[in-house]
Amino acid sequence: MLLVIVAMIFVVSFFSDDYIFTVLFFANLFAIGAASWDILAGYAGQLSFGNVVFYGIGGYSIGLLSAYFSGKQSSLLGGGSSAYSFLANPIISICVGIGISMGLAVLIGFAAIRLRGPYLAIVTFMLGIILQELIVIYGKYTGGEFGVSIPDAFANARFSFYVSLIAMAVSVLALILITGSRYGLYFKAIKDDEVQAQATGINPTKYKLMAFAVSAAFTSLAGSIYVLSYGIVNYDVFSYTTSLQWIEMSVIGGPGTIVGSVIGSYFIQILVELLRISQTYSLIIFAVVFIIVIRFFPQGLLGFIKRVLRWK
Amino acid sequence: MDVVQNIVSALVYGVLAGGRFSLIALGLSLIFGVANLIDYTYVAYIAVAGYLFYTVDPLAGPLLGMLIVVLSVIPMALFVERFLIRPLKSSGNQVMMVTFGVSLFTQYAISLIWGSLTLAVPTFLPGAVSILGNITSMQSFAILPASVAISLATIFFIDYTRRGKSIVAVSQDTEASWLVGVNVSSTMALTIVIGAMLAAAASVISAPTIGETPAMGWSPFIIAFVVVVFGGLGSIKSSVVASYIYGIILNFGIVFIGSQWSDVIGFVILIAILLVRPEGVLGRRASR
């Protein structure tokens, strides 16, 4: 499985086209988003429809910290004081974003994740919408609908791509290691039979929250990289369509397998570019494919490939 | 004087809002609250009903149009229940995902067919009315009696008819109901269909007072969800009561803090309920 990732690195560095770099850049970021969703939903069985919230938090951490503390001019907000300029450092900003995301995950998760039912799904969904509104309400501080731009975005598409590739490789690797560890076992046990898991001595709330926090952390990282590359962030970054895309990628690629999400992400991103039809048509097609896959192919693409390989 | 007037305003608009909320929450209260089925297609029924009404209204007039729309939701609900929900019943997660997919599909399909610009449905009850000094359109006001009427009808159905009681029985103990002779699968189908019809009716009745967009189903769904959880799962009555309480709280918020905070207030209430009293104010316990 790691070979898949490594192989991609090789194949892809031969391309020199900026356009392709952009496509793959998003494929990488969304792979992180999809894989993060998968560890929460595919492994621990907790459905979240609003993981994009953490993506946005990661993005705005970069945007706002840079706007306020970098000491340099950014579009709508003043450069702020450069006294705390270390805060604008990308690495620090990323960590802040991750920290906030994980904290939020635990807080919200504590309310919604203890109960069985659609609560987490709906609460996370609502949170995305709420955050969008809050950004507009406090537009004076957040840049509102227009967003915030950061002065030191990545130089070019190629650089962005490499950063995203490294981030993706690191994230996916980490996620695979977690799912292969005792925690992965706990997640699966909770998902398969929470009652029996409890009777075995597993604290379901603790590990569900753990899965959620991990999911939030990596999603936040992806969001941060997105903004670092594009240089601008606005409230669209909280759109629930992104959440759905990750769910689609994970489900179509293979839920319950981290690698499946990566495959799903690349598959869908590339397909979208190839087809190049209008936005809405492609959205509809993917919605239909999504429904069909859930209904008939619970194992996704990866499961299908595995089955085919088994026949040979 | 000013404060008193504000309070009165909040109460008046709160009750009106409560009427709207209880209407939209009825279907979800039945599907999720009573029958404990998770069905995101609810979002789709609202949107489809709204847009169908937009098309049908000029041709058949409001009353007939309403009837047509509510009836046309039935085949959609049956299809979803039979082919998407029933086969996946063993996994709540899968049902959630597939119905979520259906809602998004519907949203995109609607924007393809009708475009994504906001559409307006002409009002069929002209004029305005003034309640204790607060003005509201006749159209908006009419939602209240309609809501009360439909709520009472639904409560009557659940508590006093055989079909209604079998819905409750099936949700509480599927095996026992089956043993007693209740057709479990058709009861579940019935629940979804009635829920869809209630959603459609609510959407149509409120349609002239709101603009229609392809994503119009989500806000009502969220409101309905908050109300159902707030009131407590398991009882239509508690959802109705909760709607009015919620409507009033919300309007107090609007009057004294500002209307952009409505969704935030709803969210906070939801989180608070989940943390403190998941069984809602009046209902049965959500399973842990």
Next chain:
Amino acid sequence: MSTNDVLTISGLTKRFGGVTAVNDLSFVLTKGEMVGIVGPNGAGKTTIFNLITGFLRKDSGSIFFDGKEISNESPYKISLSGISRTFQQVRSFQGLTVLETASLPIVIRHKPVDRARLLELLGSVGLSGKENVMTSALTYVEAKSLEIVKSIVIDPKLLLLDEPFGGLNVHEIEIMTSVIRRQRDEGRTCIIIEHRLAELFALVRRLIVVDFGQKIADGDPQEVVKRENVIEAYIGKEAKKE
């Protein structure tokens, strides 16, 4: 309450709406005892297990395990404190292998996994060679046996078995009996809910009969079974129907 008492239940009561599932139940279990709980269907036996293991909240009464009141604890904490149980309908982790399931209780308690001992245990229930098979691929009796292994692998102070013989054929019952007998010989304190009286009598020295949530008898199996009220509880229901 002496230190030899593993489980002390007093006045335990649980109501569901209008139905009283467990009614003022009291008994004491001492170390090493293997007790059977029997009673007509719907008598509330599994509810007793659910109350002990924390899956249900009691309405009144008390449950003392190892000297501590446990009736308000979460199920996972009760499991960690040394009470293991099996379920009437076998529950298994579809996505885990046999070995993973069996070692899960050990792993969650942060103890080292003794692979040899695990394999030996699995072998004793007829699962040797199947360590890496997915639980979803097991037969019913294999899944049941795995559940037993999983429940004893961490040496629980109290073992609760809910209808261990349910759905087994003669040969499988023999295997299950020898597994449970081995537990008794090792001094495991155990409560067994069962309907199959013959198999149960071969294992337990004490029988508690429950009807409508109430304890109606408690003593030597052979003796209890001859009592009027017990016979009436079982047969009287049939007679009353006619």
